[in-house]
Amino acid sequence: MAGQIFAYITHKVGKADDTAAELVKAAGKFFPDAPVTAVVTGSGADLDAVCNEMTAWYREIWKIDNEALAYPNAEAIRKLLVNLLPQDAVVFCGHDTFGMDLAPGLSIKLDSVFVPDVVDFDGLDGDTLKVIRQEYSGQVSTHVSCDISAGAVINIRPGAFQPDESGSAGGQVVDKSAEAGDLAVGRRFLEIVQAEVGDVDITKEDVLVSVGRGIEDQDNIEIAEELAEAIGAVVSCSRPIVDAKWLEKSRQVGTSGQTVKPKVYLALGISGSFQHLGGLKGNPFIVAVNKNPKAPIFQVADVGVVDDLLDFVPVLTEKIQEGK
Numbered sequence: 001m002a003g004q005i006f007a008y009i010t011h012k013v014g015k016a017d018d019t020a021a022e023l024v025k026a027a028g029k030f031f032p033d034a035p036v037t038a039v040v041t042g043s044g045a046d047l048d049a050v051c052n053e054m055t056a057w058y059r060e061i062w063k064i065d066n067e068a069l070a071y072p073n074a075e076a077i078r079k080l081l082v083n084l085l086p087q088d089a090v091v092f093c094g095h096d097t098f099g100m101d102l103a104p105g106l107s108i109k110l111d112s113v114f115v116p117d118v119v120d121f122d123g124l125d126g127d128t129l130k131v132i133r134q135e136y137s138g139q140v141s142t143h144v145s146c147d148i149s150a151g152a153v154i155n156i157r158p159g160a161f162q163p164d165e166s167g168s169a170g171g172q173v174v175d176k177s178a179e180a181g182d183l184a185v186g187r188r189f190l191e192i193v194q195a196e197v198g199d200v201d202i203t204k205e206d207v208l209v210s211v212g213r214g215i216e217d218q219d220n221i222e223i224a225e226e227l228a229e230a231i232g233a234v235v236s237c238s239r240p241i242v243d244a245k246w247l248e249k250s251r252q253v254g255t256s257g258q259t260v261k262p263k264v265y266l267a268l269g270i271s272g273s274f275q276h277l278g279g280l281k282g283n284p285f286i287v288a289v290n291k292n293p294k295a296p297i298f299q300v301a302d303v304g305v306v307d308d309l310l311d312f313v314p315v316l317t318e319k320i321q322e323g324k
């Protein structure tokens, strides 16, 4: 039988990341009969606020208040989790930048299996857990079986498990700060560097027209700008567009770019890598235009258009302008 189930909660300025509700949803699907304990680390009022927020989603919340954990230092948090958790724990983390830093080393320290970037559950047979991952930028689904008798660290892809509208767990916060143990580590926190806002702040926009490598040429970005103007949106992009210096870094959506929460997201020529989708929060209505019907973006899109965007988008813009 699997050990006790935990979810590590990431948060910023007193607000839990969206993955917090997704992790309990995933853990509930994997282990429907086992309670899931949230582990929240930090210090002061922000930590208290996040713990309170988590009572809606988790039956038990372990709060660890420590100055060494005031900033997300994966090395210190790894040390804490090794001190605190049972050896055969099953730990769920988000497969985001922080989770990728934290989880592999944690599984080594706990001597348990590590399963990254999980997008779905495929069955549990005794101590054998079956999950679905994606390879080759989402073009191939892989079915993975792993023995979790000695515990596991499972990273869940953000957005893969849609949480319920609201939580009603009525959980209790248990202060475990006294059990933190020695948290001295080599890695030091220096400072938080805020991402540049640029000429527009895409994090505040309700409608984004986002372009990816499928736009093919810098001159074609005009096509997206015309559509954005017609619908009152702003242009954002995937990372290759920034790498090519076609748009500013402040327009990049993704784990190494901006986190956006639009109501509507048009993805033009974007394949749908997890690094890109990781920057897309708040369950927006996604319209994807891509000439490859097997592009992973179609797995998350509400409306999918299989077409060459260079043909489709100018016609769409024209129709919208005519409609006005």
Ligand SMILES: Cc1cc2nc3c(=O)[nH]c(=O)nc-3n(C[C@H](O)[C@H](O)[C@H](O)COP(=O)(O)OP(=O)(O)OC[C@H]3O[C@@H](n4cnc5c(N)ncnc54)[C@H](O)[C@@H]3O)c2cc1C
Pocket (backbone or CB within 6 Å): 137, 211, 212, 213, 214, 215, 216, 237, 238, 239, 240, 241, 252, 253, 254, 255, 256, 257, 258, 268, 269, 270, 271, 272, 273, 275, 276, 279, 289, 290, 291, 292, 295, 307, 308, 309, 310
């Ligand atoms: C550490 C790390 C961090 C990263 N951070 C980010 C990040 O923050 N944001 C980010 O976006 N990426 C990030 N990436 C890169 C990410 O892995 C992908 O490479 C990137 O998202 C792919 O961008 P894309 O979808 O525009 O390009 P591609 O994956 O090349 O997809 C282009 C798509 O366009 C389609 N297409 C081509 N031509 C047309 C056409 N004429 N009409 C319609 N469709 C067409 C293709 O079918 C394809 O699906 C990161 C990678 C790493 C390793």
